[in-house]
Amino acid sequence: SYDLTQPPSVSVSPGQTASITCSGHKLGDRFVSWYQKKPGQSPVLVISQDAKRPSGIPERFSGSNSGNTATLTISETQSMDEADYYCQAWDSTTAVVFGGGTKLTVL
């Protein structure tokens, strides 16, 4: 099976830039999506297809994917961005795999 590795936690100060990585073998050959998950809420798609930002997602969220690593970058991080973030790699249109998740703390 295909594995995606994320750091368990990332901390950032308000107003600074947070970077969350997702690693997998030749991950750059696959499309990667990113999801924000807050307790008690359903996941929210923040980046699709490596770097596309869905409607309604702030420009502060950006993504990249190359080689073995995909990165979610949140600039000018706000307290409302504190959440768990999950990367997702697409094997096909019906099969995906999630990373283990990263807890973003804004302090």
Next chain:
Amino acid sequence: EVQLVESGGGLVQPGRSLRLSCAASGFSFDDYAMYWVRQAPGKGLEWVSGISWNSASIDYADSVKGRFTISRDNAKNSLYLQMNSLGPEDTAFYYCAKRSRGMYGMDVWGQGTTVTVSS
């Protein structure tokens, strides 16, 4: 309003079965691939299964292959997950999700339904 509403969760004994449903509204259901994703207590998101718009392509996570069956009824705008031989490891919050239009992403999620497997 684009909406997905899951139902059918509950408490079930190990070895028994349960069928989850996901009712879609506000979009052309038969245009999109659909998915089931779960989150066990204190754990991360886990993809369970996916189905193409016309049911021609179906995939399962290894953890549920042979026990779970995904299906859809486009005439009823509904997605289903038949879960057999349930075990405690299947205890989780189950979400249905819709594929983004023309992109690789899941852009709409339901509110989820809880499945608890316990004697």
